[in-house]
Amino acid sequence: xxxxxxxxxxxxxxxxxxxxxxxxxxxxxxxxxxxxxxxxxxxxxxxxxxxxxxxxxxxxxxxxxxxxxxxxxxxxxxxxxxxxxxxxxxxxxxxxxxxxxxxxxxxxxxxxxxxxxxxxxxxxxxxxxxxxxxxxxxxxxxxxxxxxxxxxxxxxxxxxxxxxxxxxxxxxxxxxxxxxxxxxxxxxxxxxxxxxxxxxxxxxxxxxxxxxxxxxxxxxxxxxxxxxxxxxxxxxxxxxxxxxxxxxxxxxxxxxxxxxxxxxxxxxxxxxxxxxxxxxxxxxx
Amino acid sequence: xxxxxxxxxxxxxxxxxxxxxxxxxxxxxxxxxxxxxxxxxxxxxxxxxxxxxxxxxxxxxxxxxxxxxxxxxxxxxxxxxxxxxxxxxxxxxxxxxxxxxxxxxxxxxxxxxxxxxxxxxxxxxxxxxxxxxxxxxxxxxxxxxxxxxxxxxxxxxxxxxxxxxxxxxxxxxxxxxxxxxxxxxxxxxxxxxxxxxxxxxxxxxxxxxxxxxxxxxxxxxxxxxxxxxxxxxxxxxxxxxxxxxxxxxxxxxxxxxxxxxxxxxxxxxxxxxxxxxxxxxxxxxxxxxxxxxxxxxxxxxxxxxxxxx
Numbered sequence: 001x002x003x004x005x006x007x008x009x010x011x012x013x014x015x016x017x018x019x020x021x022x023x024x025x026x027x028x029x030x031x032x033x034x035x036x037x038x039x040x041x042x043x044x045x046x047x048x049x050x051x052x053x054x055x056x057x058x059x060x061x062x063x064x065x066x067x068x069x070x071x072x073x074x075x076x077x078x079x080x081x082x083x084x085x086x087x088x089x090x091x092x093x094x095x096x097x098x099x100x101x102x103x104x105x106x107x108x109x110x111x112x113x114x115x116x117x118x119x120x121x122x123x124x125x126x127x128x129x130x131x132x133x134x135x136x137x138x139x140x141x142x143x144x145x146x147x148x149x150x151x152x153x154x155x156x157x158x159x160x161x162x163x164x165x166x167x168x169x170x171x172x173x174x175x176x177x178x179x180x181x182x183x184x185x186x187x188x189x190x191x192x193x194x195x196x197x198x199x200x201x202x203x204x205x206x207x208x209x210x211x212x213x214x215x216x217x218x219x220x221x222x223x224x225x226x227x228x229x230x231x232x233x234x235x236x237x238x239x240x241x242x243x244x245x246x247x248x249x250x251x252x253x254x255x256x257x258x259x260x261x262x263x264x265x266x267x268x269x270x271x272x273x274x275x276x277x278x279x280x281x282x283x284x285x
Numbered sequence: 286x287x288x289x290x291x292x293x294x295x296x297x298x299x300x301x302x303x304x305x306x307x308x309x310x311x312x313x314x315x316x317x318x319x320x321x322x323x324x325x326x327x328x329x330x331x332x333x334x335x336x337x338x339x340x341x342x343x344x345x346x347x348x349x350x351x352x353x354x355x356x357x358x359x360x361x362x363x364x365x366x367x368x369x370x371x372x373x374x375x376x377x378x379x380x381x382x383x384x385x386x387x388x389x390x391x392x393x394x395x396x397x398x399x400x401x402x403x404x405x406x407x408x409x410x411x412x413x414x415x416x417x418x419x420x421x422x423x424x425x426x427x428x429x430x431x432x433x434x435x436x437x438x439x440x441x442x443x444x445x446x447x448x449x450x451x452x453x454x455x456x457x458x459x460x461x462x463x464x465x466x467x468x469x470x471x472x473x474x475x476x477x478x479x480x481x482x483x484x485x486x487x488x489x490x491x492x493x494x495x496x497x498x499x500x501x502x503x504x505x506x507x508x509x510x511x512x513x514x515x516x517x518x519x520x521x522x523x524x525x526x527x528x529x530x531x532x533x534x535x536x537x538x539x540x541x542x543x544x545x546x547x548x549x550x551x552x553x554x555x556x557x558x559x560x561x562x563x564x565x566x567x568x569x570x571x572x573x574x575x576x577x578x579x580x581x582x583x584x585x586x587x588x589x590x591x592x593x594x
Contacts, residue, residue: 053394088389099291
């Protein structure tokens with residue numbers, strides 16, 4: 001598998017704040033990577049660096065290019081949706097399609113038309129006349145019709161209702177994703193992308209606190225639920241964090257002995273949300 | 286269609302003022318002329334009463350009639366020239382700020398279009414498309430007004446025939462197109478400056494674009510008691526016309542006689558064009574260089590303003 005993005009010691013400071021503090025990671029072709037972190041963790045800075053919109057120290061290569069200095073070449077191969085509000089309000093749907101078709105050599109109009117045909121968006125509407133959900137559909141239709149190798153999504157579903165969010169990710173998986181394409185996505189609505197991700201990167205205060213494939217989570221992390229009388233024994237095994245849930249104690253472990261955990265209670269693979277809380281809040285506490 | 290033309294079309298979708306403003310002015314002038322005909326029964330022709338005009342008719346030679354028609358064309362062009370001054374400024378001041386304000390810049394930046402291409406497209410719209418649209422509206426207005434004049438100035442058949450003289454029109458069109466082309470070069474630094482501010486300042490670029498030059502002029506006056514900057518700026522605003530179209534018609538007695546007074550008339554516009562003189566003017570090329578640098582700076586700012594942090 002080819003490496004699409006490679007970051008080494010990426011650092012970015014804004015005044016006294018370190019938005020990125022020596023971040024290193026790799027993204028391979030054909031993956032869907034979730035970049036997850038609390039507000040101000042450095043997610044957007046990392047994405048901006050990948051898109052060549054922010055200058056960082058350290059080394060960064062995207063599709064073999066230096067995104068900051070070779071941005072003009074990168075934009076043909078990389079697409080991004082920054083968030084839902086960025087399509088200009090005065091733009092007419094038909095004009096938007098014409099424009100992208102006019103300036104983007106990899107845009108395939110029929111794909112875009114095909115996708116829009118499944119929505120209720122009218123060609124004569126202006127963006128300001130569309131609902132938030134429709135604007136996202138339009139933006140996605142424009143971007144999905146571009147034969148790009150990397151798609152970067154920064155909170156793409158912010159402010160959308162559940163149905164629109166679900167539709168967004170369904171379209172992304174069924175109509176866009178294939179083995180040649182790669183998606184990097186950040187979102188707060190972690191539970192919604194849990195099932196589509198292939199890789200997970202947690203970022204907190206400018207540092208990467210977790211970086212692993214989704215199918216590797218089960219090997220490394222385990223969640224154990226025990227009744228109160230076994231809490232002390234569970235605590236002794238060194239959990240990342242603990243919480244109480246419906247009269248039971250729930251512990252999250254990293255690299256724990258599966259047999260020792262199973263002897264105490266019910267063990268399962270933690271959800272991304274639980275893992276997130278344990279790694280980020282637990283680590284901070 | 287190539288990328289650059291798409292960028293210009295995009296500007297036209299966004300800034301309807303480019304074609305709407307000249308259309309409104311054209312409709313207003315023609316409407317006012319029609320209203321004047323309906324209310325008073327005749328046309329006020331360049332401030333000269335119809336009776337006066339008819340009275341003058343006999344002393345007018347064909348050359349003077351051509352000159353009168355030229356004066357009418359130029360007179361009808363003036364409102365559009367002033368309009369371009371205003372719309373060019375309003376367009377340029379918002380051109381790179383609007384996309385930041387509504388954050389659509391992130392959408393435009395996701396397209397394979399360089400910042401320089403974007404800035405050049407906006408400059409081309411301000412310097413070329415906007416004046417050309419206003420000029421087209423001026424020509425339509427002139428044809429409409431001359432049609433109204435032809436229908437109502439029945440007392441001056443000679444003048445009417447000269448209003449439609451191909452020689453007069455050719456002269457006017459050639460001179461106007463030369464001025465349009467000259468304006469692209471002459472106004473480059475003003476448009477470049479306005480676009481740079483539009484890309485650079487945090488908010489309300491229109492205030493910066495008005496107050497910065499005013500403040501600089503005032504500062505110069507208070508500090509050195511000189512007015513060089515003000516003179517340079519004023520010359521940049523209006524200096525195109527005296528440079529490219531030399532003032533003439535005075536002193537040779539060619540004109541309309543009103544008793545003792547003679548109102549001078551032009552002999553023709555093209556023969557008074559001074560293209561070599563204009564092109565040889567250092568002011569022009571200094572302006573072009575400054576303008577090019579300002580456009581490059583605007584592109585640089587659009588590319589890097591939030592990137593360096």
